[in-house]
Amino acid sequence: MKRSFSIGLVALIAFTTGCSDVTFKEPLPLKRTSLNAFPNNWHGDWTDAEGDVYTITGEGFTSSDSATDPIQLGPTVLLKRFQGYLVLNQQQDNERWEVLLAKRKKDRVLLYQFEASNEASVAVWEAILGASMKEVAAATIDVNHKTYILSPENNLAFRQLILKGGLTEIGALTRIVD
Numbered sequence: 001m002k003r004s005f006s007i008g009l010v011a012l013i014a015f016t017t018g019c020s021d022v023t024f025k026e027p028l029p030l031k032r033t034s035l036n037a038f039p040n041n042w043h044g045d046w047t048d049a050e051g052d053v054y055t056i057t058g059e060g061f062t063s064s065d066s067a068t069d070p071i072q073l074g075p076t077v078l079l080k081r082f083q084g085y086l087v088l089n090q091q092q093d094n095e096r097w098e099v100l101l102a103k104r105k106k107d108r109v110l111l112y113q114f115e116a117s118n119e120a121s122v123a124v125w126e127a128i129l130g131a132s133m134k135e136v137a138a139a140t141i142d143v144n145h146k147t148y149i150l151s152p153e154n155n156l157a158f159r160q161l162i163l164k165g166g167l168t169e170i171g172a173l174t175r176i177v178d
Contacts, residue, residue: 022147023148028155059073
C-alpha cells in the first residue's frame with residue numbers, strides 16, 4: 001500500500017526528532033563534497049498535496065507548518081548531489097544519518113526516502129548490501145516495527161539502491177507561480 005506523506009511531516013518527524021526507521025553510518029554519497037547552498041533554480045515557494053508551503057532559500061528551507069523548525073544547512077545537515085538527485089543528510093542524536101532524496105522535474109520536486117515498511121525496498125537492500133545491512137531492535141511496543149542501519153561500501157552500492165527500487169516516493173512539491 002502506497003502511503004502519501006507531506007514533506008512537512010517528513011521534516012517534522014525525520015529531521016527534528018531523530019527517530020527514523022532507516023539510517024546510515026555516514027552521509028551519502030560517500031566522499032563527495034557538500035553543497036554550501038541549495039541551487040538557485042530550487043529557490044522559491046513550493047506546496048505539497050496538503051497545501052503546506054515550503055520556502056527554499058540558499059541556506060535551507062522553512063515550512064508554513066508552525067510546528068516544523070526551519071532546516072538550515074550546516075555541520076549536521078548536509079546537501080550533496082548524486083545521480084540527478086539532491087541528497088539531504090540529517091545527523092541524528094545517535095550519530096547516524098537520515099537521508100532524503102529530492103529530484104526536480106521542472107516545477108515539481110519528487111521526494112524519496114528509504115522506507116522500512118516497504119518490503120520490496122527492504123528486499124533490494126538485502127540483495128545489494130548483504131552483511132552491510134543491519135536490522136536493529138526498535139524502541140517501540142509494535143513487535144512488527146523494524147529499524148535498519150544501511151552501510152553501502154561505496155557509491156556504486158548507493159547507486160544500485162536507488163536504481164533497483166530501494167527508494168520509496170513519499171510525496172511531491174509543486175512550485176507556486178506568482
